[in-house]
Amino acid sequence: MTHAALRQLCALALLLPLVACGTTAPHDGAPRSAGAAAEPSAASESFARLDYPRAFELGLAALDEGRLETAIGAFERALELWPQNATVAYNLACAHSLAGAEDVAFTWLGRAADWGFGLGDGNFALAQTDPDLAALRSDWRFDAFLARMAGTLANVERRTSAPLLALTPTGADPRGVLVVLLDVGHTAKSARVGPWPDVAAELGFALVVAPGSLAVGANEDDGLAWFGEAAAYFEAPARYEDPTVDLVRRVVDENGWRDLPLVLAGEGQGGIVAAHMALRHHTLFDGVVVVEAPLFDPLLRRAFAARSGPILLVARLVWTAEPTFLVDTDETRASYGATALGLLEQLDVDARLERLSAWPTWTDREAVVPELVRAVRGVAATN
Numbered sequence: 001m002t003h004a005a006l007r008q009l010c011a012l013a014l015l016l017p018l019v020a021c022g023t024t025a026p027h028d029g030a031p032r033s034a035g036a037a038a039e040p041s042a043a044s045e046s047f048a049r050l051d052y053p054r055a056f057e058l059g060l061a062a063l064d065e066g067r068l069e070t071a072i073g074a075f076e077r078a079l080e081l082w083p084q085n086a087t088v089a090y091n092l093a094c095a096h097s098l099a100g101a102e103d104v105a106f107t108w109l110g111r112a113a114d115w116g117f118g119l120g121d122g123n124f125a126l127a128q129t130d131p132d133l134a135a136l137r138s139d140w141r142f143d144a145f146l147a148r149m150a151g152t153l154a155n156v157e158r159r160t161s162a163p164l165l166a167l168t169p170t171g172a173d174p175r176g177v178l179v180v181l182l183d184v185g186h187t188a189k190s191a192r193v194g195p196w197p198d199v200a201a202e203l204g205f206a207l208v209v210a211p212g213s214l215a216v217g218a219n220e221d222d223g224l225a226w227f228g229e230a231a232a233y234f235e236a237p238a239r240y241e242d243p244t245v246d247l248v249r250r251v252v253d254e255n256g257w258r259d260l261p262l263v264l265a266g267e268g269q270g271g272i273v274a275a276h277m278a279l280r281h282h283t284l285f286d287g288v289v290v291v292e293a294p295l296f297d298p299l300l301r302r303a304f305a306a307r308s309g310p311i312l313l314v315a316r317l318v319w320t321a322e323p324t325f326l327v328d329t330d331e332t333r334a335s336y337g338a339t340a341l342g343l344l345e346q347l348d349v350d351a352r353l354e355r356l357s358a359w360p361t362w363t364d365r366e367a368v369v370p371e372l373v374r375a376v377r378g379v380a381a382t383n
Contacts, residue, residue, distance in 0.1 A: 010135055012188075015097070015177070019159070029125065030235040034161050041069075045182075047073045047074060047075065047076070047077040047184040050074070050077050050080040052078055052082055052344070055074045055075070055077040055078040055081065055278060056075075056078045056088065058070070058074040058076070059071045059072075059074035059075040059078060059091060059095075060070075060091070061099075062074060063091060063094060063132075066098070068095050068098055068099045069279065070220050071091070071095045072092065072095045072096070072099075075088050075091050075092045075095065076092070076286065079092070080227075084111075084115045084297070085115070086112045086113075086115035086116045086117035087112075087117065089108050089111040089115060089117065090108070090109070090112040090117050090123075090127070091114035092108040092254045093105045093106070093107075093108035093109040093112060093133070094132035094133060096108060097132055097134075097135050097136055098132055098134050098135075100135070102135060102136060102139065105133075105136060106136065106139070106141045106142075106145070107256075109127075109133075109136075109141075109142075109145045110145060110148065113148035113149045113319055114143055114148065116222075117149065118149030118150070120323050123149075124146075124149055124150075127145070127146065127149065128146065130322075135244035139379055152172075158376025163191070163210040165188035165191055165192070165207075165208070166198060166206065166207070166208050166209075166251050166255075166358035167200065167206065167207040168206045168207075168255075169201065169204050169205070169206065170201075172204065174204060174205055174206035174257065174260060175204040175206060175261075176203065176204070176205040176206070176260050176262070176263065176380050177206045177207075177208060177252060177257050177260050177261070177262045177263070178196070178199065178200045178203070178205045178206070178207050178208070178262035178263050178265060178376060179208045179209075179248055179262065179263070179264045179265065179285075180196045180207065180208070180209050180210065180212065180265045180266070180267075180270070181210050181211075181212075181226070181244070181264070181265070181266035181267070181270030181272050181273055181274045181277075182194075182209065182210070182211045182212070182224075182266075182267065183267045183268030183269055183270050183271075184212070184222075184223065184224075184225045184226075184268060184269045185222065186211055186224065187211050187224055188209050188210070188211050188224070190223065191211075195368050195369050196209065196265075196297075196372075197374060198369045199369055199372045199373050199376060201372060202369065202370075202373045203376060203377060203380070205263075205376075205380075206255070206257060206260075208248060208251055208252075210244045210248070210270075211223070211224040211270075212224040212225045212226035212227070212269070212270070212273075213226075213240075213243065213244075214226065214280045216228060225269060226240060226269050226270060226273045227240050227269070227273075232351070233273075234298070234299050237273075237276055237277075237280070237299065237303075238280075241273060241276070241277045241280065244277075244372065245281055245284070248284075249284070261286050261287075261380040262276075262284065262285050262286055263285065263286060263287050263288070263289065263376055263379050264277065264278045264285045264287070264288045264289070265288065265289040265290075265291065265372075265376065266288070266289075266290060266291065266293060267291040267292060267293065268291070268292055269293070270293070271290040271292065272293045272294065272295075273294070274288055274289075274290060274292075274293075275293065275295055275300065275315070276289060276296075276299055276300060276303055277313070278313060279300055279303040279304060279307075279311070279347065279349070280303045280306070281315065282307065282311045282312065282313045283308060283309070283310075285313070286314070286379065286380065287313060287315065287316075287379030287380065288313065288314075288315050288316075289315075289316045289318060289372070289375045289376055289379055290315065290316070290317050290318065291318045291372070292318070294340075295317075295343060295344070297343055298346060300314065300343065300344075301347070304347040310348070311347065311348045311349060313348075313349050313350070314349070314350045314351075314379045315344055315349050315350065315351040315352070315379070316351075316352055316354055316374070316376075316379055317341070317351060317353045317354070317376055318342055318354050318355075318371070318375050319354070340353075341353055352378070354371070354374070354375055354378075355371070
């Protein structure tokens with residue numbers, strides 16, 4: 001595998017958490033082939049015509065082929081379109097290192113570290129062995145760069161080990177328990193200002209909020225994600241899900257909530273995880289509410305095949321408008337609505353599609369809270 005390919009894999013780990021279902025990102029996914037990108041001239045206006053995927057791919061190809069001026073121009077264009085992208089900053093450091101501009105290379109390495117390059121799977125090891133950086137390793141600043149990456153990782157580990165947020169109704173015993181898996185970019189702390197506390201209060205439910213465990217960026221405000229590379233999650237979902245399931249079981253047992261209805265909800269990337277988690281643990285959860293998240297056919301079918309008994313699970317798929325996200329079926333793609341419902345029915349899940357007037361943002365809750373209450377109540381009342 002070329003080093004350009006390695007760097008592109010690192011980019012996948014950093015980019016995918018930022019592309020949440022139902023949200024807008026700088027582009028529609030990780031860098032991918034979109035047809036051959038024409039080689040621009042040295043004039044900056046030629047690079048300016050490139051979108052992010054083409055600029056990033058051109059930079060990787062030029063770097064791997066030793067066309068350093070082109071690589072630098074393409075990566076600078078990519079950084080204009082996606083500011084503070086740690087992977088692009090790292091590649092700029094590689095290009096300047098190969099060009100003999102060591103001071104500039106160290107500037108970009110510092111930015112890459114501060115912007116979270118060390119958070120990607122394998123990135124720390126890549127930086128230690130990447131031949132593009134060979135000219136820098138004897139300089140004391142390279143050890144300082146590694147230390148900055150290690151410091152970022154330590155801060156992230158402290159942040160991602162924070163406990164779940166658990167809220168109980170005021171002045172009364174809860175009538176049920178709502179477990180919410182948050183979308184990319186949120187933490188349990190930020191959930192306090194979102195719609196879910198109001199939803200739980202309206203229902204008289206206890207609320208347990210779980211963010212992901214993967215840091216999106218180096219700063220706390222960047223929030224958390226459930227997974228980086230989707231392929232890694234699909235290959236071993238239990239690795240990503242089971243720590244949260246264990247924490248939920250502990251909270252439920254410690255509070256004596258075992259006999260109450262237990263509803264799992266997830267939004268965006270958290271919804272992808274919630275759908276699969278509910279099916280895998282159908283004896284724990286009574287139902288699932290999936291908000292603005294696609295279902296993935298092979299993943300759910302594997303969970304169904306591994307079921308421990310009859311599935312008594314109710315699902316509500318909640319969307320703002322006519323669904324446009326997709327479900328993979330036999331390597332073809334069909335519209336989300338009918339296919340997702342049909343898939344769940346095949347998996348013995350009582351499913352219904354419901355409309356949401358707006359995405360449940362942290363600032364505008366009045367419209368969506370009653371609709372989310374209806375969806376959760378519809379799941380809990382069926383059991």
